[in-house]
Amino acid sequence: MMTDSRFFRRENGTYDTVCLQIDGVQTHARATDTVAAALLAFGPAPTRTTGISQSPRTPFCMMGACFDCLVTIDGRPNQQACMITVQDGMCITHQAGFRPLEEPHDG
Amino acid sequence: MAKPDLIIIGAGPAGMAAAATAANGGLKVHLLDDQPAAGGQVYRNITRNQDRLTHLGPEYTKGIPLADALDHPNITHVAGAAVWRIDDTPTVWYSLHGKSHAIHADHVLIATGAQERPVPFAGWTLPGVMPAGAAQILMKSSDLLPKDAVLAGSGPLLYLIAVQMIEAGQPPVAMVETQTPQMMMRAVRHLPRALLDRQQIFKGLAMLRKIRAARIPRYTAAHSFKAQIQDDLLDFEFTSKGETHHLKCALVLSHQGIIPATHLTRSAGIPHKWHKAQQCWHPDHDTEGRTARPGLWVAGDSAGILGADAARAQGVITANAIICAVRGLRPSIASHVNAHAINHRNRAQAIRAFLDAAYAVPPEINTPPDDTILCRCEEITAGTIRQAIHDGATELRHLKTATRIGMGPCQGRQCDLSLTHMLAAQTQRPIATVGMPRARSPVRPVSLGEIAALEQTD
Structure with missing residues (x-):
């Protein structure tokens, strides 16, 4: 199985980093990364499956125009990963299909 | 305030x-x-x-x-x-x-x-297929460089991204270009006006020189794109000059202008x-x-x-x-x-x-084959749309009602244009008379709770 990210991080000076949990795995990202960038840097695995055919997707347009990067962040589903900056302690999980309607949701 | x-x-x-x-x-x-x-x-x-x-x-x-x-x-x-x-x-x-x-x-x-113009082709929803501009955003925002990437499509941005990848030490493994000699011929008549700003022409030529000097394999007049997963990598298939090619890569970065x-x-x-x-x-x-x-x-x-x-x-x-x-x-x-x-x-x-003429949009992007997904959100294929038009849909809203195309979270940002092209082509109308789908607020996702709590500031 492909385990390496499809992207290579250029090391160029020092950067502030934050700690994250991605699908239960502790990792870190640059403090200025979007969640989508952090996910792509972390690995090649699908970050969601679609609601219609359960097909795998990863972040696509990186500018808020496609919604393929929807993930669950700190328990809140349907978060647009490419429009949200990472924060220390953030817990990001793969989103399987549509957000369940019965899910308690405070937004 | x-x-x-x-x-x-x-x-x-x-x-x-x-x-x-x-x-x-x-x-x-x-x-x-x-x-x-x-x-x-x-x-x-x-x-x-x-x-x-x-x-x-x-x-x-x-x-x-x-x-x-x-x-x-x-x-x-x-x-x-x-x-x-x-x-x-x-x-x-x-x-x-x-x-x-x-x-x-x-x-x-x-x-x-x-x-970026959506570029539907078979397999464009697979992990590893992205718009080239998205990869460039990752370069700018997170210092992430694409690995083992094929750049596919057309337009000045595709060459710019190729050069940026070369300069960063991670050149693309190949460039698959949809540009044809006919497109360049049609562009020639616009050249005198383009010469008003010679600097831009020189910049373009310098980019092409760098790509050539880096010995990036280039395939031109390419068409019939298809991506599949094979042994965890992408198998990118296309036809160039009558020959079918397969490239193994981690990323296919496609682009057809903005x-x-x-x-x-x-x-x-x-x-x-x-x-x-x-x-x-x-x-x-x-x-x-x-x-x-x-x-x-x-x-x-x-x-x-x-x-x-x-x-x-x-x-x-x-x-x-x-x-x-x-x-x-x-x-x-x-x-x-x-x-x-x-x-x-x-x-x-x-x-x-x-530029518009030299890097024209290839027709197959506008009216892709039946098995190609047009609407990434609702997973509606070109074939489903053709069938709905065949069954009597004559307006964009008929197609929305009949198939749910454009009704997912992206609100049609990835399929509006293909849908409009397909309806115009199949009903033999100029695209201007087909019109464009309605866009309604909220044009960005916002929760009902947020709307309910809204405070108006004058």
């Missing part, structure tokens, strides 16, 4: 130039932008990168003075604000950190820029026009950016694709026209003040007609 004279939506080249011009002219400006820092996509993350990422080239650093100029007492820059509605009066509604606000000004300038982001302008009721050469819709406007809706103005690529330099000039032109409107000055004064910016814009856009 005091009522601003002008609300600008989008802090790209047009929005930033307009904000600085209006602020220097004494207007109180509210600049709303959905990114954490100013720059738009072309100068994305410029305030943090400054001139450190030399592989991005000198054009990128043109964003530095534009972003610096936003540090002005008359400018309130609201970063991370997602505008989801504009209505009459005009009032702008936006979401910021989970809370929505409404703000009113007599003038609103929409400078929301462009998005199109105006029109959800906001459409939902605000601004009439739009079809641009035949650029194969896209854009809001109708006069040379200063006025639209048919009182108080609503457009500038930059969201008004029609002209590129970053022209967008910056147009931002200045429109801001000066707005200053005249606010101060009750005759519009002719704006055209005098704008003489320099108009020159600059005209020079910057001199090459556009040449």
